[in-house]
Amino acid sequence: MLTIYDYAMILFYFMFMASIGFVFKKLNKGGKDYFAGGCKMNWWLLGSSALVTNFSAWTFTGAASMAYTYGILFFSIPLIDIVGFIVTFLWFSSRFRRLRLVTAMDAVRMRFGKGNEQLFTWLQIITSYIGGAVWLVALSILLSTVFGIGQIPVIVIASCSIITLATVGGKWAVSSGDLVQMLMLIGCSIGVAGLTIYHVGGFSSFISKIPDSHWEFFKPLGSIKYDWLYVTTALIWGIYQKNSIAYGAAKYIMAKDDKHARKSALIPLIGYLVLPVFWFIPAVGALMIVPDLPEKYSSFNLPAEASYIAVCVEILPSGMLGLMIAALFAATLSSMDSGLNINAGFLVKNFYQPIFRPQASEYELLRAGQFCTVLSGIIMMLLAILMVSRGKISLFDAYLYLNAYVQAPLTVALFMGLLVKRTPAWSGWSSVIFGILTTVFLYDLLPTEAAKSMLTPFLGDSVYDYLVTNKFTFTNIITVPFTSLYFIATSYFWRNKENKAYMAQLDEFSRRMDTAVDFEKEIGGDNTEQQARIVGYLCLLYGLAISSILLVPNPFSGRVAIGFSAILMLSIAGILLYKAKSLRAKQQLAAV
Numbered sequence: 176m177l178t179i180y181d182y183a184m185i186l187f188y189f190m191f192m193a194s195i196g197f198v199f200k201k202l203n204k205g206g207k208d209y210f211a212g213g214c215k216m217n218w219w220l221l222g223s224s225a226l227v228t229n230f231s232a233w234t235f236t237g238a239a240s241m242a243y244t245y246g247i248l249f250f251s252i253p254l255i256d257i258v259g260f261i262v263t264f265l266w267f268s269s270r271f272r273r274l275r276l277v278t279a280m281d282a283v284r285m286r287f288g289k290g291n292e293q294l295f296t297w298l299q300i301i302t303s304y305i306g307g308a309v310w311l312v313a314l315s316i317l318l319s320t321v322f323g324i325g326q327i328p329v330i331v332i333a334s335c336s337i338i339t340l341a342t343v344g345g346k347w348a349v350s351s352g353d354l355v356q357m358l359m360l361i362g363c364s365i366g367v368a369g370l371t372i373y374h375v376g377g378f379s380s381f382i383s384k385i386p387d388s389h390w391e392f393f394k395p396l397g398s399i400k401y402d403w404l405y406v407t408t409a410l411i412w413g414i415y416q417k418n419s420i421a422y423g424a425a426k427y428i429m430a431k432d433d434k435h436a437r438k439s440a441l442i443p444l445i446g447y448l449v450l451p452v453f454w455f456i457p458a459v460g461a462l463m464i465v466p467d468l469p470e471k472y473s474s475f476n477l478p479a480e481a482s483y484i485a486v487c488v489e490i491l492p493s494g495m496l497g498l499m500i501a502a503l504f505a506a507t508l509s510s511m512d513s514g515l516n517i518n519a520g521f522l523v524k525n526f527y528q529p530i531f532r533p534q535a536s537e538y539e540l541l542r543a544g545q546f547c548t549v550l551s552g553i554i555m556m557l558l559a560i561l562m563v564s565r566g567k568i569s570l571f572d573a574y575l576y577l578n579a580y581v582q583a584p585l586t587v588a589l590f591m592g593l594l595v596k597r598t599p600a601w602s603g604w605s606s607v608i609f610g611i612l613t614t615v616f617l618y619d620l621l622p623t624e625a626a627k628s629m630l631t632p633f634l635g636d637s638v639y640d641y642l643v644t645n646k647f648t649f650t651n652i653i654t655v656p657f658t659s660l661y662f663i664a665t666s667y668f669w670r671n672k673e674n675k676a677y678m679a680q681l682d683e684f685s686r687r688m689d690t691a692v693d694f695e696k697e698i699g700g701d702n703t704e705q706q707a708r709i710v711g712y713l714c715l716l717y718g719l720a721i722s723s724i725l726l727v728p729n730p731f732s733g734r735v736a737i738g739f740s741a742i743l744m745l746s747i748a749g750i751l752l753y754k755a756k757s758l759r760a761k762q763q764l765a766a767v
Contacts, residue, residue, distance in 0.1 A: 180727045181497025187720050188501035189336060191713075192508065195352045196343030198709060205537025209345035209544045210520035211277050211429050214698055216350060217706055218435040222442030224353035224513065225426045227360065229256065229443055231510040232314040232503050234454060240479035242458035243468075245399070246389020249458070251406045253451040258410050259417025260447065264440040267418045267593070269433035270688045271426070275697070278517070279424035280525040285684040286420070286592045287603035288677050289529070294604050295585065296525045299421050300518050302581050304551070307511050308558035309577070314507040315563065316480055318500065330559045333507065338552035341512040341519075342545050346429060349512045351710050355717055356505035358747055361450065362721075362740030363495075363502040368453040369739075370490045371460040373732050381456070384463050397641050400648075408651035412583075415655065419589040425517050431701070432692040457486040464489050492733025494724035498740065511555070519547040579618065579650040584610025584658055591662040596685060600677050602665035610658035617642075617649050704758035711751030718744035 203209045242249035274282050280299070284292040314333055315326035341349060375381045393403035416422060430436035461468055461482035468485055472478040487499050523543045528535050535543070588606040592598075620626055622643045631639050642649060694701070721741040725734055 177496060178493045180494035180724065181500070184494055184497030184720070184724065185501055185504075188504065191355075191717060191720075192336070192340050192352060193343075195355075195713065196340050196348045198713070199344045199347035199351060202347045203345045203541060206520075206524065206540030206544060207277055207537065208347070209541050210516065210524065212346040212350060213700075214275075214429060215431055215700065215702055215706075216429040216435070217431060217703055218438035219442070220350050220354055220706055220710065221427070221430050221435065222439035223357045224350040224509075225439060226443040226446040227353045227357040227506075227509040228426075228513040229447075229510075230506060231310040232316075232507040233310055234506060235483040235503060236313040236316050236480040238454070239458035239483040240477060241401075242455050243461055243479045243482035245394070245401070246385065246459065247392050247455075248394065248401060248406075249455055250392070250451060251401065251409065253447045254406075255409050255413035256417065256447045257413075257444065259413035259415075260440060260444040262414050263417050263423060264437060264444055267423050268427050268440040269437045270593075271420075271424045272428060272430045272433045272436035273690060273692055274424060274428070274684070274687050275692070276424055276428045278520040278524045279421050279428070280521050282420045282424050282684070283589065283603070284525070285680045285687075286596075288600040288674075288680065291600065291603040292525055292529075294607070295421070295589065296521045298581060298585050298607070300521055300551075302577060302585070303514050303518055304554050304558055305577050307514050307555040308562055310507045310510055311555060311559035312562050313480075314503065315559070316475060318503070326563045327560055330556060330563065333504065334552055334556035334559070336504075337508050337511045337515065338549055340508065341515040341552070342548045345541075345544070346516055349516050350429070351706075351713065352512065353509045354710055355713050355744075356502075356509045358714065358744050359498070359505055359717065359740070360502050361446075362743045363499050364450060364453040366495065366736035366740055367487060367491065367499060368456040370732060370736050371457045371464070371486060374490050375460060375463045381460065381463075385459060386462070389459065397637075397645065400645055402645070402648070405645065405648040405651065408648060412651050412655055415586050415590045418593070419586040420592065421585065421589050431698070431703075432694045454483070458482045461486050492727075492729035492737065494727045494729070495733060495737050495740075498721065498724065498737075511552075515548045515551050515555075516544075518551045519544045522547040522551070579614050579647065579654065580611065583614065583650055583654050584608075587655055587658040588662060591659055595663055595666055596681060597669045598662065598665045599668050599670075600674070602662055605665065606658055606662045609661045610654055613654045613657055614650065617653060618646050704755050704762065707751045707758065708755035711748050711755055714744050714748035714751065718742075718748055 202213075207213055238249060238252055241252065271282075274285070276282055280292055280296045283295045287295075311330050311333060312326070315329040318329045318333075319326045340352065344352075372378050372381050375384060393406065394401065396402050396404055427436040427439065430439060465471065465482070465485045468482060469478045472481040472485060475481050484503070487496060491499055523540055527543055527547075528540060532539065584607045587610055588603050591606070592603060621630075627639060634642070692698075718741055721737065721744060724737045725741070729737070
C-alpha cells in the first residue's frame with residue numbers, strides 16, 4: 176500500500192500548505208486585504224482559484240460513483256458548469272467586479288436593503304457549512320480507504336489543517352495555495368488517467384471494455400433519477416448557480432479590474448472542458464482494474480464512491496500515491512479554505528460590523544475575521560462528524576437535497592435580482608420563502624396518501640409516480656422557474672416612490688454595474704510583480720519536491736507520470752518568475 180516515500184510526500188504537502196499562510200501574512204493589513212485580497216489579484220491567480228474551488232474531493236467520490244455506475248452520464252455534471260461559466264465569461268464576471276465589493280453580501284445590501292442582507296447572509300452561511308461538511312465526508316471516505324482508519328479521525332485532522340491555513344493567510348494565501356493545488360491536481364489527474372489506460376492495455380482496449388450501457392448519456396424517462404429530463408433542465412440551473420450574487424460576486428470581487436475578472440473566467444471554463452475526461456477514465460477503469468470493487472469495499476456506504484481511489488491504490492507507483500493523496504486533500508482544502516474565508520467575511524463585514532461595531536478599525540476586522548474563520552471551521556467539522564455518525568447517505572444526493580430546499584430558492588432570488596431591478600425590496604426574501612414552500616410541496620406533501628388520492632385521477636399513476644420518484648428533476652423544472660416567475664411578478668408592485676434609501680441603493684447598484692473599474696485611480700499600489708514572484712517560487716519549490724520522487728525505484732510508466740506532474744509545476748514556475756523579472760526590470764527602468 177503506502178511506502179515511506181508516499182508518507183514523505185503527504186508530510187511535505189502539509190508543511191508546504193502551512194507555510195503559505197505565513198508567507199502572505201504581511202499582506203493582510205486589514206479586513207479588505209484579508210477578505211478580498213485588496214482587490215488587486217491578477218486574472219491568472221483569480222481564475223486558478225475559481226477553477227479549483229469549484230470542485231472538491233466529492234469529485235473523486237460522488238461524481239466518480241456516477242461514472243462507475245452510469246458511464247458517460249457523468250459528463251452531465253461538468254456540462255452544467257461549462258454552460259454556467261460561458262455565461263459568466265460573456266456577461267457577468269466583469270459586472271461583478273464593477274460592483275466594487277468586499278463581500279458578496281455587500282451587493283445584496285445594495286440591491287435589496289439591510290434586512291435582506293441579514294437573511295441572505297445567514298442562509299448562505301448555513302448552506303456553506305453543510306456543503307463544507309459534505310466535502311469533508313467525501314474526503315474521509317477516500318482517505319479511510321487508503322489508510323484503513325476511521326472517517327472521524329480523518330475529518331478532525333483535515334479540519335485542523337484547513338483552519339490553520341485559512342486563519343493565518345487570509346485571501347492572499349488561500350488564492351495562491353489554490354493555484355499550486357490546481358497544478359498538482361491537474362498533473363495527478365492526467366497521470367492517473369494515463370496509467371489507467373496503460374494498465375488496461377491501451378486506449379482501444381479501454382474503450383472496448385466499457386459496458387454498452389455506459390455509453391448512454393440520455394437515460395430513458397423514469398429509468399433512473401438522473402434521466403434525460405433531469406440532465407437538460409439542469410443546464411439551465413447551471414446558469415443560475417454560477418452567476419448569482421452569492422456565487423459569482425464572491426469569485427470575482429478580488430480582481431484588479433473588470434477586464435481581469437473577465438479573463439479569469441476562461442480558466443475554469445477551459446478546465447471543465449478538458450479535465451473531466453481525465454477524472455472519468457480511472458472511475459470507469461475500476462470496472463476492469465478492480466472487478467471485485469463491491470466486495471472489496473463493501474464496508475463503505477456506497478462502494479462505487481471508492482472507485483477512483485481504488486484504482487489509484489492498484490496502479491500508482493511509490494511516491495505518486497502519496498502525491499495523489501495530497502492532491503485529494505488539496506481538492507477539499509481548496510474549496511473549504513475559500514469557503515471559510517468567505518464565511519468569515521460575511522460574519523464580520525455583514526453582521527458584526529454593521530450591527531455591533533460600525534466604527535471598527537481595519538485591524539479589528541482582521542482579528543474578527545480570523546476568529547470567525549476558526550469558528551466556521553469547527554462548525555463544519557462537527558457537522559461532518561454528525562453526517563458520518565448518522566449512517567448511509569449518497570453524497571451526490573446530499574448535495575441535491577441541500578440544493579433543492581435552500582440553495583435553489585436562494586440562488587434564484589440572487590440571480591433574478593441582477594436581471595430584474597425594478598422590484599420592491601421584499602422581492603428578495605419573499606422569493607426565497609416561495610421557493611422553499613414550493614420544494615416542501617414537491618418533496619414532502621406530494622408523496623402523501625392524501626395528495627396521491629387527489630392527483631392520480633387527473634395525472635394518472637405513471638405521471639404521479641414519476642413526480643414522486645424524480646424530485647431532483649422537478650426542482651429544476653418547477654422550483655427554479657416558478658420562483659423566477661414569482662420574482663418577476665413582484666415587479667407589478669414596484670412604485671417609483673419606493674423608500675428613498677432603497678431607491679438610492681438601487682441606483683448605486685445599477686450605476687456601479689455600468690461603470691468600468693479604473694485600477695490606478697480607485698485602488699492603486701499594483702503588486703503584480705510580487706504576486707508572480709511569490710507564487711512562482713512556491714511552484715518552483717513544489718515542483719522540485721515532485722521531481723525528487725523520480726529518484727525512487729519505480730517502473731518506467733510510473734516515472735513518466737511523475738515526471739509530467741513535475742514538469743507542469745516547474746513550467747508554470749518558470750513562466751511566473753520570468754514575468755516577475757520582466758516587471759521588476761520595467762519598474763527599475765521607470766524609476767530611473
